[in-house]
Amino acid sequence: MTKPIDPINELLTAHGLRRTYAAKLVLGWFLAHPNTSYTHSQLLLVLAKDQHEELDKVTLYRLVDRLTQVGLLLCRVDTNRVRRFQAMPVSVHAIPHFECQSCHRDSPLADALKANVDDLERAAQNALAALEALGYQGHSIDFAVRGVCAECVTGASH
Ligand SMILES: [Zn+2]
Numbered sequence: 001m002t003k004p005i006d007p008i009n010e011l012l013t014a015h016g017l018r019r020t021y022a023a024k025l026v027l028g029w030f031l032a033h034p035n036t037s038y039t040h041s042q043l044l045l046v047l048a049k050d051q052h053e054e055l056d057k058v059t060l061y062r063l064v065d066r067l068t069q070v071g072l073l074l075c076r077v078d079t080n081r082v083r084r085f086q087a088m089p090v091s092v093h094a095i096p097h098f099e100c101q102s103c104h105r106d107s108p109l110a111d112a113l114k115a116n117v118d119d120l121e122r123a124a125q126n127a128l129a130a131l132e133a134l135g136y137q138g139h140s141i142d143f144a145v146r147g148v149c150a151e152c153v154t155g156a157s158h
Helices: 007-014 021-032 040-051 057-069 115-133 150-154
Strands: 073-077 083-087 097-100 106-108 144-147
Touching: 007 021, 021 040, 021 057, 021 083, 040 057, 040 083, 057 073, 057 083
Parallel strands: 097 144
Antiparallel strands: 073 083, 097 106
């Protein structure tokens, strides 16, 4: 039996964050509410209600900032100049994939690239963050590698 993978732990590790109770709680909450954007104080309230225990305010604020820095959360400033946070929308993520020009299969590159895929995604996110800082909007990246897949090259049937 393979060990079950906790996606939240994986995400934290992949982004160089410690897998603390608070980090798992906060990231888990955002991922479970993908279309909700919350302010620091709203988040503090809702987590206290969900968990029946209050997270330290400073810890929570630092954590949210850190998650935003590494690109797991998206920070937007609303019309009242209040910062709101939400889970990074999928449309913002670059998901490297391979388009075979022979069999026309489209497959994610995560397995083939292993650890390198994190570098690619991080580079893409950094580029988007840099553009956003310059005032660009409506960002998405289509990260496709086009060529002939290994199976087509070797002539294996599939
Ligand atoms: Zn192919």
